[in-house]
Amino acid sequence: DVKVTQSSRYLVKRTGEKVFLECVQDMDHENMFWYRQDPGLGLRLIYFSYDVKMKEKGDIPEGYSVSREKKERFSLILESASTNQTSMYLCASSLRGQGLNYEQYFGPGTRLTVT
Amino acid sequence: DQQVKQNSPSLSVQEGRISILNCDYTNSMFDYFLWYKKYPAEGPTFLISISSIKDKNEDGRFTVFLNKSAKHLSLHIVPSQPGDSAVYFCAASASGTNAGKSTFGDGTTLTVKP
Numbered sequence: 748d749v750k751v752t753q754s755s756r757y758l759v760k761r762t763g764e765k766v767f768l769e770c771v772q773d774m775d776h777e778n779m780f781w782y783r784q785d786p787g788l789g790l791r792l793i794y795f796s797y798d799v800k801m802k803e804k805g806d807i808p809e810g811y812s813v814s815r816e817k818k819e820r821f822s823l824i825l826e827s828a829s830t831n832q833t834s835m836y837l838c839a840s841s842l843r844g845q846g847l848n849y850e851q852y853f854g855p856g857t858r859l860t861v862t
Numbered sequence: 863d864q865q866v867k868q869n870s871p872s873l874s875v876q877e878g879r880i881s882i883l884n885c886d887y888t889n890s891m892f893d894y895f896l897w898y899k900k901y902p903a904e905g906p907t908f909l910i911s912i913s914s915i916k917d918k919n920e921d922g923r924f925t926v927f928l929n930k931s932a933k934h935l936s937l938h939i940v941p942s943q944p945g946d947s948a949v950y951f952c953a954a955s956a957s958g959t960n961a962g963k964s965t966f967g968d969g970t971t972l973t974v975k976p
Contacts, residue, residue, distance in 0.1 A: 751905070778962045780963075782966075787871070787968060788968060789868075789951065789966045789967055789968035789969050790906070790951060790966040791966075792963065792965075795962070795963055797962055803963075805963075837905055837906070839905070841962065843962055847957060848894040848955040848956075848957060848962065848964070849962075850896055850908035850911060851898075851906075851908070851964065852908070853898075853905030853906045853907070854905050855903070855904055855905050856903075856904070856905050
């Protein structure tokens with residue numbers, strides 16, 4: 748079974764703090780994703796990585812950055828946390844084919860509260 | 863501009879009956895569609911998918927129908943069970959250079975009453 752783990756289930760940070768959210772997958776997937784989920788807004792893509800050190804902006808990248816130094820690990824960084832970044836953050840991974848799509852496997856999520 | 867829409871935020875059905883969840887999309891480049899199920903405090907899990915070369919895909923109690931001309935897909939659950947109560951997300955992807963990314967709808971909360 749694919750396993751995607753996230754470093755914390757719950758996190759409380761103060762406004763202005765630098766926040767790191769870590770994600771690790773154990774299935775050698777090329778693609779990794781960071782989403783945030785807010786009520787009534789579904790899953791919105793923050794950043795996407797298709798290879799080590801490669802990244803693409805998603806729909807809502809402002810206020811976030813990412814790092815992928817190893818294939819299995821994808822980190823989301825909030826440079827200066829703000830209250831509007833309070834949300835559920837979900838990491839996912841998937842295979843990467845030749846122009847094909849595959850299902851994504853999600854971690855359990857991190858509920859981040861910024862006060 | 864929301865490219866994938868689930869117009870019903872919630873749906874309630876009786877155990878044993880059929881649940882029908884709907885999804886509409888606007889981007890004609892989408893050619894692969896997926897449904898995910900999400901329980902509270904868990905990440906979404908993949909349920910079923912369909913390629914645009916098909917109009918139906920079935921997996922046990924779950925069937926997805928695709929109407930390309932209407933840009934509409936639906937997920938049928940028959941018979942519905944209380945354990946099916948969850949949030950269901952529709953997602954759409956395009957092949958080629960944009961492959962890998964999915965655009966998700968807002969989700970529909972399904973409640974199956976015993």
